[in-house]
Amino acid sequence: xxxxxxxxxxxxxxxxxxxxxxxxxxxxxxxxxxxxxxxxxxxxxxxxxxxxxxxxxxxxxxxxxxxxxxxxxxxxxxxxxxxxxxxxxxxxxxxxxxxxxxxxxxxxxxxxxxxxxxxxxxxxxxxxxxxxxxxxxxxxxxxxxxxxxxxxxxxxxxxxxxxxxxxxxxxxxxxxxxxxxxxxxxxxxxxxxxxxxxxxxxxxxxxxxxxxxxxxxxxxxxxxxxxxxxxxxxxxxxxxxxxxxxxxxxxxxxxxxxxxxxxxxxxxxxxxxxxxxxxxxxxxxxxxxxxxxxxxxxxxxxxxxxxxxxxxxxxxxxxxxxxxxxxxxxxxxxxxxxxxxxxxxxxxxxxxxxxxxxxxxxxxx
Amino acid sequence: xxxxxxxxxxxxxxxxxxxxxxxxxxxxxxxxxxxxxxxxxxxxxxxxxxxxxxxxxxxxxxxxxxxxxxxxxxxxxxxxxxxxxxxxxxxxxxxxxxxxxxxxxxxxxxxxxxxxxxxxxxxxxxxxxxxxxxxxxxxxxxxxxxxxxxxxxxxxxxxxxxxxxxxxxxxxxxxxxxxxxxxxxxxxxxxxxxxxxxxxxxxxxxxxxxxxxxxxxxxxxxxxxxxxxxxxxxxxxxxxxxxxxxxxxxxxxxxxxxxxxxxxxxxxxxxxxxxxxxxxxxxxxxxxxxxxxxxxxxxxxxxxxxxxxxxxxxxxxxxxxxxxxxxxxxxxxxxxxxxxxxxxxxxxxxxxxxxxxxxxxxxxx
Numbered sequence: 009x010x011x012x013x014x015x016x017x018x019x020x021x022x023x024x025x026x027x028x029x030x031x032x033x034x035x036x037x038x039x040x041x042x043x044x045x046x047x048x049x050x051x052x053x054x055x056x057x058x059x060x061x062x063x064x065x066x067x068x069x070x071x072x073x074x075x076x077x078x079x080x081x082x083x084x085x086x087x088x089x090x091x092x093x094x095x096x097x098x099x100x101x102x103x104x105x106x107x108x109x110x111x112x113x114x115x116x117x118x119x120x121x122x123x124x125x126x127x128x129x130x131x132x133x134x135x136x137x138x139x140x141x142x143x144x145x146x147x148x149x150x151x152x153x154x155x156x157x158x159x160x161x162x163x164x165x166x167x168x169x170x171x172x173x174x175x176x177x178x179x180x181x182x183x184x185x186x187x188x189x190x191x192x193x194x195x196x197x198x199x200x201x202x203x204x205x206x207x208x209x210x211x212x213x214x215x216x217x218x219x220x221x222x223x224x225x226x227x228x229x230x231x232x233x234x235x236x237x238x239x240x241x242x243x244x245x246x247x248x249x250x251x252x253x254x255x256x257x258x259x260x261x262x263x264x265x266x267x268x269x270x271x272x273x274x275x276x277x278x279x280x281x282x283x284x285x286x287x288x289x290x291x292x293x294x295x296x297x298x299x300x301x302x303x304x305x306x307x308x309x310x311x312x313x314x315x316x317x318x319x320x321x322x323x324x325x326x327x328x329x330x331x332x333x334x335x336x337x338x339x340x341x342x343x344x345x346x347x348x349x350x351x352x353x354x355x356x357x358x359x360x361x362x363x364x365x366x367x368x369x370x371x372x373x
Numbered sequence: 374x375x376x377x378x379x380x381x382x383x384x385x386x387x388x389x390x391x392x393x394x395x396x397x398x399x400x401x402x403x404x405x406x407x408x409x410x411x412x413x414x415x416x417x418x419x420x421x422x423x424x425x426x427x428x429x430x431x432x433x434x435x436x437x438x439x440x441x442x443x444x445x446x447x448x449x450x451x452x453x454x455x456x457x458x459x460x461x462x463x464x465x466x467x468x469x470x471x472x473x474x475x476x477x478x479x480x481x482x483x484x485x486x487x488x489x490x491x492x493x494x495x496x497x498x499x500x501x502x503x504x505x506x507x508x509x510x511x512x513x514x515x516x517x518x519x520x521x522x523x524x525x526x527x528x529x530x531x532x533x534x535x536x537x538x539x540x541x542x543x544x545x546x547x548x549x550x551x552x553x554x555x556x557x558x559x560x561x562x563x564x565x566x567x568x569x570x571x572x573x574x575x576x577x578x579x580x581x582x583x584x585x586x587x588x589x590x591x592x593x594x595x596x597x598x599x600x601x602x603x604x605x606x607x608x609x610x611x612x613x614x615x616x617x618x619x620x621x622x623x624x625x626x627x628x629x630x631x632x633x634x635x636x637x638x639x640x641x642x643x644x645x646x647x648x649x650x651x652x653x654x655x656x657x658x659x660x661x662x663x664x665x666x667x668x669x670x671x672x673x674x675x676x677x678x679x680x681x682x683x684x685x686x687x688x689x690x691x692x693x694x695x696x697x698x699x700x701x702x703x704x705x706x707x708x709x710x711x712x713x714x715x716x717x718x719x720x721x722x723x724x725x726x727x728x729x730x731x732x733x734x735x736x737x738x
Contacts, residue, residue: 038438039404070638071436073403129728130496131529134649135656164496165723227723246727273435281645284499291500295719308722316730352735354660357673358530358592360732362611363494365681367725370717 038268044078044102046257047087047095049110051208054230056293057255058082060161060286061105064257067278068271076271078103089207093258097154102263105160108146108256109190114153117336119191120344121146121157123253125323130164130252130287131359132351137254138280140347145340152336156264158279161255161286166247167231169224170215170240174309178318187211187223191326192249198322208234215239224249228297229290237306244309248319255286403633404440409467411445411622412452412460414475416573419595421658422620423447425526425651426470429622432643433636441636443468454572458623462519467628470525473511473621474555479518482701484556485709486511486522488618490688495529495617495652496724497716502619503645505712510705517701521629523644526620526651529659531612532596534589535580535605539674543683552576552588556691557614563687573599580604589614593662594655602671609674613684620651 046065050058058080065078081101083089092104093111108121120142128136136142137159147156169188175181182200186193193203204220214220216239223240224247225231237243257279264272302308311319327345331338411430415423423445430443446466448454457469458476473486485507493501501507502524512521534553540546547565551558558568569585579585581604588605589612590596602608622644629637667673676684692710696703 067638067642071635071642073635126731126734129724129731131652131656135653138650138653139657140653165727167723245722246730247723248727248730251727251731270436270438273432277432277436277642277646280649281642284645284649285503287496288500288503288505291496291716291719292504294723295715298719298722310726313730320730320734349735350660351656352731354656354663355728356732357610357663358532358612358659359494360728361675362530362613362616363720363725363728365611365613365678365685366491366494366616366717367721369491369685370714 038270039072039075040268042076042267042271044076044263045086046078046080046103046105047083047085047092047101048080049083049089049092049104049106052082053233056163056229056286056289057161058105059289060255060282061257063282063285064160064275064278067281068274071274071278072271076267076274080105093153093155096258096260099260099262102260104258106256106258107253108157108258112190115149115336116191116330116334117149117340119337120340121159121254121256123250124344125192125195125249125326126320127251128348128351130162131355132348133162133252133254134159134283135351136344136347141343142347145343149336149340150258151261154261155258156261157259158257158276159254159283160257160279161283163226163250163253163255164287164290165227165252166250167224167227168244168247168311169222170231170236171222171242171244171309172215172218172240173221174242175244175315176312178315181315184222185220187214187220188249190249191323192224195249195319195323195326198325199318212236212239227290227294228301229293232297232301237301237304241305241307242309243301243306244311246310248311248316254283403635404437405633407441407632407636409441409443409628410451411443411468411470412448412450412457412466413445414448414454414457414469414471417447418598421528421594421651421654422526423470424654425620425647426622428647428650429525429640429643432646433639436639436643437636441632441639445470458518458520461623461625464625464627467625469623471621471623472618473522473623477555480514480701481556481695481699482514482705484702485705486524486619486621488615489709490557490560490614490691491685492616493713493716495527497713497720498527498617498619499524499648500716501709501712506708507712510708514701514705515623516626519626520623521626522624523622523641524619524648525622525644526648528591528615528618528620529652529655530617531615532589532592533609533612533676534587535596535601536587536607536609536674537580537583537605538586539607540609540680541677543680546680549587550585552579552585553614555614556688557589560614560684560688560691563690564683577601577604592655592659593666594658597662597666602666602669606670606672607674608666608671609676611676613676613681617652619648 048058052058062080065080068076087095090110092106095101096104108118111118150157184201185204186201187204187206206214211223212234215223331341413423417423426445430445433441452460455475457471460466461469473483476483515522549566550569551566552569552571571579576588577599580588696706
């Protein structure tokens with residue numbers, strides 16, 4: 009009698025199996041074995057950026073009792089650093105960890121996923137991504153490019169890099185051979201800078217020999233490892249082209265769609281954790297590195313206000329030009345700019361007065 | 374031949390079972406059914422704070438295919454708002470979502486988990502929690518109190534609240550009946566303020582009748598719902614007692630220890646996601662609410678610098694007194710203060726110059 013009742017129930021549920029094996033088998037289908045490969049645009053030595061994606065792979069494995077495993081590969085192992093997006097698009101890899109702004113050559117709208125000159129700080133960038141419609145807008149655009157995405161890591165505001173000579177006026181930018189990429193390079197070109205593209209490992213010798221006059225990278229924690237303070241003593245701030253920079257996990261849409269719901273959730277939640285962790289890791293590492301760089305001879309300098317203002321104006325001009333050229337750019341730019349300005353307004357009544365008062369309670373480095 | 378080979382392999386792996394059922398049964402033990410109850414110190418109407426914990430419960434269920442379920446209960450349902458910690462300690466509930474600083478009566482060291490007057494902004498608080506040893510220090514202290522914890526939500530810098538009269542000098546604080554709690558109340562007592570303890574729902578009538586002169590709550594998004602602008606028109610900033618405020622999920626250690634590793638990971642990662650989301654939700658909701666409050670008659674005012682300085686000095690004095698009184702407080706305070714000052718130093722070279730320049734590019738509300 010009991011058994012007949014059980015079989016009847018089992019039949020309603022779809023008759024998947026009988027006896028003890030029924031719930032067990034149901035669970036097996038919830039946790040299928042899935043293996044992904046993720047190509048990074050970064051070397052393993054960048055403990056924060058590469059480390060953020062590493063954190064995601066570990067968490068996902070933990071969350072799925074080892075049934076969803078993502079192997080992470082440093083730049084060059086599976087794909088060249090700047091071809092990660094292409095590899096995800098064509099299915100060479102299921103996922104890639106990269107910076108969307110590496111791909112502005114395809115469409116300038118790729119800039120919004122990482123950093124825009126005079127854009128959002130880390131607080132505002134996260135607000136935009138998670139609650140301001142940013143991630144939805146980005147993924148709507150990325151869908152036209154054959155990928156989808158999740159944010160994985162934010163560096164916070166970056167330094168403006170290392171300069172062999174001081175920048176005292178806007179005129180000092182004319183002819184400056186500066187290792188800087190993407191939209192920042194396009195803005196600075198308007199002010200006479202000659203942007204240079206160089207891999208991280210090539211910066212030191214180029215600066216040493218005077219092939220370039222200046223180079224930006226990230227901030228003290230990462231810059232220290234390149235030893236740039238030995239070949240260019242002026243360390244400028246703020247890096248207005250990266251008021252924060254988000255790293256992106258690009259995902260092949262077919263691979264994403266094939267995931268069971270709990271694995272999709274695992275990727276989303278692990279990405280969010282790593283996004284937050286990355287900024288924390290930088291914030292803990294940067295002050296000590298900055299002190300060591302200054303002790304090693306680095307001279308801290310802020311851009312003069314006229315240089316900031318001229319750069320801001322050049323950026324606004326560029327954004328108009330890009331809006332005219334790319335409908336995808338314009339579609340994101342208009343609400344993004346409105347969002348940025350609202351965040352700046354709000355910051356004037358809470359964060360800024362608090363932060364500025366607190367700044368006055370300590371001595372500078 | 375194939376079957377014999379399979380059985381041999383199975384035997385090497387520990388001979389847990391034979392045939393198809395083997396991996397299935399192994400997985401069942403990885404995802405046991407677990408039910409927790411979580412008591413919140415907040416009402417459901419606080420969509421950001423209560424919502425952050427709600428987000429954790431949903432994520433945990435998703436990640437575990439519904440096998441780990443946490444039912445969330447608003448303040449008063451299972452436990453009074455301010456007895457959540459006690460309920461977790463004595464095992465009435467497995468978990469509670471609360472603010473650690475509600476419990477400074479037990480030990481002032483409970484302040485660090487939420488917010489300290491002139492403490493850490495949201496960026497620095499997260500850096501301290503996740504990479505600066507903060508969460509470890511807190512949990513070491515909490516272990517002596519019979520609980521463990523995870524951060525779940527950060528409000529960002531709060532407003533200083535609603536005042537019936539302007540605060541123009543330090544003398545204007547004398548005799549001020551101000552709805553403010555915890556360590557902030559202890560600091561302000563030194564300046565002559567008479568702190569008042571009132572539940573959120575009692576603030577409006579008390580302010581309206583003049584029983585109190587001022588009240589602080591959170592920020593525009595939450596304050597708007599209380600309608601305080603109708604009974605006290607001066608809206609002050611910054612809320613220096615909460616440069617950011619972290620919400621805490623207190624967990625009963627026995628309940629925690631009984632979780633399988635993947636469920637512990639699910640709670641950790643879901644908490645981190647909700648922590649980040651909460652700030653984003655506030656940042657998106659606050660600007661619009663602020664505009665509406667101002668349109669409704671709110672007059673924005675910043676505390677005069679002498680008021681800020683006198684408050685800062687009073688806070689430093691209080692911290693010395695509490696350090697003398699509580700070894701637990703002192704043990705956290707010393708490294709915490711060092712951490713705060715290093716974060717303030719670092720912010721002067723990146724965040725602050727960028728944020729301050731950007732602030733100048735827009736008009737005030």
